[in-house]
Amino acid sequence: MKIFPLHLIPNDTNIDFMRWRKVTLGVTLVLVAAALAIIGTKGFHKEAYALEFTGGTVVETRFEKPASLDQVREKLAAAGFDNAQVQGFEGGNEVMIRLQPHGEKSNADGEKTVASQVVQALSTAENPATVLRTEFVGPQVGADLVKDGIMATIFMLVGFLIYIAFRFEWKFAVAASLTAFFDLILTAAYMYGTGREFDLTVLAGLLSVMGFAINDIIVVFDRVRENFRSLRVDSIEVLNRSINQTLSRTVITAVMFFLSAWALFRYGGSSMEGLALTHMVGAAIVVVSSIVVAVPMLSVGPLKVSKQDLLPKAKDDAALARRP
Numbered sequence: 001m002k003i004f005p006l007h008l009i010p011n012d013t014n015i016d017f018m019r020w021r022k023v024t025l026g027v028t029l030v031l032v033a034a035a036l037a038i039i040g041t042k043g044f045h046k047e048a049y050a051l052e053f054t055g056g057t058v059v060e061t062r063f064e065k066p067a068s069l070d071q072v073r074e075k076l077a078a079a080g081f082d083n084a085q086v087q088g089f090e091g092g093n094e095v096m097i098r099l100q101p102h103g104e105k106s107n108a109d110g111e112k113t114v115a116s117q118v119v120q121a122l123s124t125a126e127n128p129a130t131v132l133r134t135e136f137v138g139p140q141v142g143a144d145l146v147k148d149g150i151m152a153t154i155f156m157l158v159g160f161l162i163y164i165a166f167r168f169e170w171k172f173a174v175a176a177s178l179t180a181f182f183d184l185i186l187t188a189a190y191m192y193g194t195g196r197e198f199d200l201t202v203l204a205g206l207l208s209v210m211g212f213a214i215n216d217i218i219v220v221f222d223r224v225r226e227n228f229r230s231l232r233v234d235s236i237e238v239l240n241r242s243i244n245q246t247l248s249r250t251v252i253t254a255v256m257f258f259l260s261a262w263a264l265f266r267y268g269g270s271s272m273e274g275l276a277l278t279h280m281v282g283a284a285i286v287v288v289s290s291i292v293v294a295v296p297m298l299s300v301g302p303l304k305v306s307k308q309d310l311l312p313k314a315k316d317d318a319a320l321a322r323r324p
Helices: 017-042 069-078 108-122 139-167 170-193 200-230 235-267 270-297 314-322
Strands: 056-063 085-089 094-099 129-137
Touching (some): 069 094, 094 108, 170 270
């Protein structure tokens, strides 16, 4: 008996995905170039990053009446706070002010002093300001977090490459790593392009998306290997059948991942929005890339896989003979 949630897509689909492999791979290259352009354009501006990466002090203020952001910047500059980043929300009554770091250390008294100076500079008799919160991160802490984030991403890609090369074959490893990298930069480009602040939750979300992508790709690649060993058809047909046979599982997994992220986005509060949104966007990208990017890569250039590449090694013969 079939249960509907487990069969969103029939298990016996016969869609000719490989027919459009050159088109989809071409579109992939265009999207990669566009994503890199977005990241290169917006990824080197400090305002794109949260406080934990840039260092400095954040003072969140509330005015009785909507405040002019230009006037806020002018008053802060006059008070000695140069290059302050000002962002308004809640109809202009609340203003978030990010100040450049003034030293490597901070304490509660220092934060209160900066906050009181900001309020004194901005408040007027007609429109007084109050402090909602203050936060300080030293510049060295921010630099360390950036370095750690880059190293974590590199270690994940290298780890994936090594594991899949041992588990499958080097062509699979390269194709999977390139696809995961594509998912990563496309998701990051979306976050930059929509003006979302890049913070630690977004970084965690990107690393999670990479892990989800590799997990999804490995399932499809495992079916590719099995079909190469059992089917007597050409390579393109093997790849096409493998996609169709795992299509239902791929879509269901992505839908569940998306729904859990949507629940986090809807009910997890503002602190979790970056993580949840990254997961939702990543789920949509991964489900498409694992179908129209990862497997088609195994049919072009030096990554083209043949039956000879996947014939069982001598040491695997006994294990294969015992399989039901």
